[in-house]
Amino acid sequence: MRQDRTVSSEPVEPQDISTASEAVEAVPDQAARDRYSVLVDLIQKYRVAYYNEDAPLASDAEFDLLYSELEKLEALHPELVTNDSPTQVVGGDVSVAFAAVDHVARMYSLEDVFSLEELEAWLVRAAASVEKRGGQPPQWLTELKIDGLAVNLLYRDGVLVRAATRGDGTTGEDITHNVATIKDIPQKLSGTNFPSEVEIRGEVFIASKDFAELNEKMVAAGKAPFANPRNSAAGSLRQKDPAETAKRPLSMFVHGIGAREGLSTASQSETYALLKEWGMPISPYFKVVSTLAEVMDFIAYYGEHRHDLIHEIDGIVVKVDDLATQRELGHTSRVPRWSVAYKYPPEEVHTKLLDIQVQVGRTGRVTPFGIMEPVKVAGSTVERATLHNQDVVKAKGVMIGDVVVLRKAGDVIPEIVGPVMALRELQDPPVREFVMPTHCPSCGTELAPAKDGDIDIRCPNTKSCPIQLTERVAHLSGRGGFDIEALGYEAAVALTSGPGPDPAENGGSIAPAGPGPLTSEAQVFSIAELDLSGVVVWREIRSKGEGTGRFQQVPYFYTKATSKKPSVPTKTTEKLYEELEKAKKAPLWRVLVALSIRHVGPTASRALATRYGTMAAIQEALLAPDAREQLANVDGVGGIIAEALIEWFAVDWHQEIVAAWAAAGVLMADAVDESVPRTLEGLTIVVTGTLPTLSRDEAKEAIITRGGKAAGSVSKNTSYVVAGEAAGTKLDKAEALGIPVLDEEAFIALLATGPTPAE
Numbered sequence: 118m119r120q121d122r123t124v125s126s127e128p129v130e131p132q133d134i135s136t137a138s139e140a141v142e143a144v145p146d147q148a149a150r151d152r153y154s155v156l157v158d159l160i161q162k163y164r165v166a167y168y169n170e171d172a173p174l175a176s177d178a179e180f181d182l183l184y185s186e187l188e189k190l191e192a193l194h195p196e197l198v199t200n201d202s203p204t205q206v207v208g209g210d211v212s213v214a215f216a217a218v219d220h221v222a223r224m225y226s227l228e229d230v231f232s233l234e235e236l237e238a239w240l241v242r243a244a245a246s247v248e249k250r251g252g253q254p255p256q257w258l259t260e261l262k263i264d265g266l267a268v269n270l271l272y273r274d275g276v277l278v279r280a281a282t283r284g285d286g287t288t289g290e291d292i293t294h295n296v297a298t299i300k301d302i303p304q305k306l307s308g309t310n311f312p313s314e315v316e317i318r319g320e321v322f323i324a325s326k327d328f329a330e331l332n333e334k335m336v337a338a339g340k341a342p343f344a345n346p347r348n349s350a351a352g353s354l355r356q357k358d359p360a361e362t363a364k365r366p367l368s369m370f371v372h373g374i375g376a377r378e379g380l381s382t383a384s385q386s387e388t389y390a391l392l393k394e395w396g397m398p399i400s401p402y403f404k405v406v407s408t409l410a411e412v413m414d415f416i417a418y419y420g421e422h423r424h425d426l427i428h429e430i431d432g433i434v435v436k437v438d439d440l441a442t443q444r445e446l447g448h449t450s451r452v453p454r455w456s457v458a459y460k461y462p463p464e465e466v467h468t469k470l471l472d473i474q475v476q477v478g479r480t481g482r483v484t485p486f487g488i489m490e491p492v493k494v495a496g497s498t499v500e501r502a503t504l505h506n507q508d509v510v511k512a513k514g515v516m517i518g519d520v521v522v523l524r525k526a527g528d529v530i531p532e533i534v535g536p537v538m539a540l541r542e543l544q545d546p547p548v549r550e551f552v553m554p555t556h557c558p559s560c561g562t563e564l565a566p567a568k569d570g571d572i573d574i575r576c577p578n579t580k581s582c583p584i585q586l587t588e589r590v591a592h593l594s595g596r597g598g599f600d601i602e603a604l605g606y607e608a609a610v611a612l613t614s615g616p617g618p619d620p621a622e623n624g625g626s627i628a629p630a631g632p633g634p635l636t637s638e639a640q641v642f643s644i645a646e647l648d649l650s651g652v653v654v655w656r657e658i659r660s661k662g663e664g665t666g667r668f669q670q671v672p673y674f675y676t677k678a679t680s681k682k683p684s685v686p687t688k689t690t691e692k693l694y695e696e697l698e699k700a701k702k703a704p705l706w707r708v709l710v711a712l713s714i715r716h717v718g719p720t721a722s723r724a725l726a727t728r729y730g731t732m733a734a735i736q737e738a739l740l741a742p743d744a745r746e747q748l749a750n751v752d753g754v755g756g757i758i759a760e761a762l763i764e765w766f767a768v769d770w771h772q773e774i775v776a777a778w779a780a781a782g783v784l785m786a787d788a789v790d791e792s793v794p795r796t797l798e799g800l801t802i803v804v805t806g807t808l809p810t811l812s813r814d815e816a817k818e819a820i821i822t823r824g825g826k827a828a829g830s831v832s833k834n835t836s837y838v839v840a841g842e843a844a845g846t847k848l849d850k851a852e853a854l855g856i857p858v859l860d861e862e863a864f865i866a867l868l869a870t871g872p873t874p875a876e
């Protein structure tokens with residue numbers, strides 16, 4: 118039966134009601150009845166969107182919360198429960214696009230728990246129930262809860278005769294032709310002696326790497342990307358045209374059996390082994406354990422490795438392994454009593470996109486980012502997420518005011534996946550399109566791409582744009598730069614800008630204004646000489662631990678003067694001075710990172726430092742007529758970075774920063790190991806193929822420490838090519854250009870003595 122698809126614009130917040138365990142049966146009042154029908158309608162509507170349209174209106178987390186609220190309400194008022202309550206039936210039904218087919222044995226859903234305490238209570242209860250019936254303490258089959266959709270495969274005498282979706286558990290959709298396109302699923306089982314009839318059940322999914330590729334293709338074809346692997350698997354499997362399904366990278370793992378005429382295995386794990394012999398795809402991840410502690414270990418392990426697996430998971434399933442015990446325990450109308458699913462905290466939620474603003478980075482790049490209603494996802498509260506550039510905003514199709522899918526997988530940066538289209542029309546105020554600003558929000562300069570054809574637009578006022586300076590100062594003191602802990606973002610703001618207007622008169626937001634005492638990063642190593650005593654910032658006045666909405670100006674780098682003590686630099690400020698002194702001895706690569714040269718991060722900086730050793734050598738290389746080629750040839754550098762270096766160093770005020778830092782005592786050179794003779798001075802050597810004893814890195818290191826240059830590609834300027842086993846095109850090119858080729862032995866001799874005049 119089709120549900121009415123009108124969507125109420127009233128957002129329904131889950132309400133906090135007492136838990137079932139502490140519930141006393143009470144007569145439901147009108148409020149409880151009203152709430153009950155609201156919940157039932159909403160859950161049914163969400164189910165239809167999820168199972169039949171493959172286009173969820175709510176996140177799983179939101180759905181689960183509403184569902185558990187319904188369960189609790191029913192526990193409190195059992196007389197409200199009807200036979201067709203969502204808690205009594207398996208979600209989903211049969212869409213008109215497919216023929217309806219009855220399963221031989223019913224299919225069930227799973228009981229969900231959302232905390233380890235609940236899981237423990239469930240396992241203890243189930244074990245007690247088994248023992249009460251005279252059984253042994255159960256062995257637990259622990260598996261991953263695959264984020265896909267269930268299929269039921271009916272094999273008669275070893276031949277696949279029908280495949281169906283779960284549907285409402287009794288009747289599913291006939292998807293035999295679509296399943297026939299899935300390579301993992303055998304049309305014929307291998308071996309002999311098959312039962313006359315067996316229903317093999319499993320989860321169809323799209324592997325994580327395939328999912329990423331599929332979405333890239335969808336976007337390239339101008340279609341909306343899938344919100345998650347579950348939707349994509351469901352959408353792909355339920356295509357009307359099997360030829361479409363065939364194009365989708367679907368996989369499957371078995372997780373159960375239904376009808377089993379003449380199958381004699383005693384446990385589910387044993388059945389898996391048999392099915393594997395028959396050629397069915399069995400998950401590599403399941404494990405049979407006997408204690409609660411082992412179940413918990415399994416959960417902890419996969420919680421940590423959640424994103425290193427073949428497929429996405431949303432939890433762990435624990436099953437009683439023994440089949441006779443499974444039969445003993447039976448099932449409710451909706452779920453088996455011998456199995457439970459523990460769900461990990463959600464990594465994907467829905468939230469409202471309140472605004473899209475832009476920020477200006479340290480290289481002037483202007484990036485839009487979303488501001489959302491704060492929402493908890495994967496353990497942290499998120500309210501901002503980058504949208505990268507205007508093209509990404511377009512590709513994702515998000516508008517200001519949309520309800521969006523927000524994903525934060527593990528430690529990964531939160532990402533706005535896309536809008537929930539079905540809710541767009543209902544937003545009030547209506548959604549509106551984001552328009553990229555034409556002028557810099559910090560300095561008002563007109564924005565433009567650095568080069569024709571660039572997607573990113575930038576504020577070209579790099580030297581004086583206040584926000585760019587702030588960002589550069591914050592960056593140079595960062596972990597990859599000089600690593601000056603006492604110079605964090607707040608300090609960078611205080612140094613580079615004035616305190617701005619009173620936040621109380623500015624909607625509570627702290628807006629920097631005017632220049633601060635530091636007007637260029639050239640001065641950072643002279644901060645101690647600047648007068649920081651007058652630098653103030655706005656702080657909210659707190660009373661009894663609460664904000665008051667009123668603000669006062671407080672000194673940032675100095676203590677507050679009292680009648681007894683004059684204002685002096687704070688401890689942190691003293692630390693800042695000390696750290697600056699230490700930073701002067703930072704290795705060259707850190708100096709390079711600190712300069713905020715486009716594309717020059719720690720990796721490229723390390724490569725440059727290893728190759729050149731001093732800032733002077735880099736500057737000299739930049740002056741050479743073939744500078745671009747030389748730099749691009751450094752392993753780990755390449756053409757784009759070479760270009761960026763040349764461009765950066767060509768700017769006067771950039772050179773002034775380098776000069777000012779050098780004048781302030783920044784070393785800008787890595788120590789040279791004097792004990793190694795510089796036998797390769799002036800030589801350019803390329804190492805290729807596998808050498809018998811030296812690794813590629815050891816060989817390069819040996820060249821560099823002896824004053825030589827370890828290049829990545831062969832040119833007429835190459836002095837030698839050191840070739841090992843399986844050397845490819847580089848060797849061919851060396852031979853074509855007549856460049857001497859050395860084996861490892863000859864190379865080691867060269868390291869020791871340098872080129873002999875005979876050569």
Ligand SMILES: NC(=O)c1ccc[n+]([C@@H]2O[C@H](COP(=O)([O-])OP(=O)(O)OC[C@H]3O[C@@H](n4cnc5c(N)ncnc54)[C@H](O)[C@@H]3O)[C@@H](O)[C@H]2O)c1
Pocket residue numbers: 163164166167168173174175176177178180181207208225226227229260261262263264265266267268283319320372373434458
């Ligand atoms: N976002 C929404 O609007 C919305 C709507 C309806 C349902 N849902 C989601 O679906 C869930 C309920 O759906 P459900 O009834 O399909 O139950 P479920 O997804 O919680 O669990 C049952 C299903 O898990 C699957 N599964 C994966 N790995 C398994 C394994 N190793 N062993 C056994 N089964 C395995 C099977 O397909 C099985 O049918 C909700 O908790 C919610 O997360 C979301």
Ligand SMILES: [Zn+2]
Pocket residue numbers: 477557558559560561562576577578582583
């Ligand atoms: Zn600007």
